[in-house]
Amino acid sequence: MRDDSGAESADSRLAARLASLRAERGWSLDELSGATGLSRSTLSRVERGELSPTAASLGRLCTAYGLTMSRLLTEVEAEPPRHVPAGSQPVWYDASVGFTRRSVSPPHPGLRGEVVEGTLDPGAAISYENPPVPGVEQHVWVREGTVRITVDGTTHTLATGDCLRFRLNGPSRFHCPGPDRTRYVLLIVMP
Known part of the structure; x- marks a missing residue:
C-alpha cells in the first residue's frame, strides 16, 4: 500500500x-x-x-x-473528511500487476457510495473471484484508454467516455489490452 x-x-x-x-x-x-x-x-x-x-x-x-x-x-485511515483534497486521497499501488487505485471519495459512515479512480498499465489484469459484498452496484466510466471488463461471464470492451453499470454477484475481471494505459472512474454503491 x-x-x-x-x-x-x-x-x-x-x-x-x-x-x-x-x-x-x-x-x-x-x-x-x-x-x-x-x-x-x-x-x-x-x-x-x-x-x-x-x-x-x-x-x-x-x-x-x-x-x-x-x-x-x-x-486504516483516519475518519474521512467531507472535503477530500486531491493530495490527501489515499493511493494504493500493486506493482506486481501494474494497478493503481485512488480513493477519490472514500467510504463514509452513513453514506452508501464511494468513488475510486483506477489505472491499469498496458497488459495489466485484475481478477476477483467473488464480490466483497454480493449485489454491490458498480458504475465504471472510462476516462482514458480501453478496458475489458468481464461480469457474469460476459466481456464488455469500453473505450474513452464509455460507461458500464451492473450489480456484482460473481467473479469479475478488469483487463487493459493496451497499447496505452487505462484510467477509469468506479462508482460503488452498497446494497
Whole structure:
C-alpha cells in the first residue's frame, strides 16, 4: 500500500486491521487460509506487516470479511473528511500487476457510495473471484484508454467516455489490452 503521506504507517495500520478482523471473528490462520485460498504463512506475514498484499490477495481477504477494498483501506485511515483534497486521497499501488487505485471519495459512515479512480498499465489484469459484498452496484466510466471488463461471464470492451453499470454477484475481471494505459472512474454503491 502506498500512501504518499506516510507509506510505512499506512502499511502498519493495514496489517493491524487485517489481524484485528481475523481476531474479531475468532478465526485461526488455517480457517482464514481455507476461506481465501491464501497460504497460512502469507497471511501471517501480511498481518505482521512483513509483506504487502497484492490486489488479488487483498480482494480475497475483503471477500472473506465482507468488505469492499475501499472500505477496508478507509478503515486504516483516519475518519474521512467531507472535503477530500486531491493530495490527501489515499493511493494504493500493486506493482506486481501494474494497478493503481485512488480513493477519490472514500467510504463514509452513513453514506452508501464511494468513488475510486483506477489505472491499469498496458497488459495489466485484475481478477476477483467473488464480490466483497454480493449485489454491490458498480458504475465504471472510462476516462482514458480501453478496458475489458468481464461480469457474469460476459466481456464488455469500453473505450474513452464509455460507461458500464451492473450489480456484482460473481467473479469479475478488469483487463487493459493496451497499447496505452487505462484510467477509469468506479462508482460503488452498497446494497
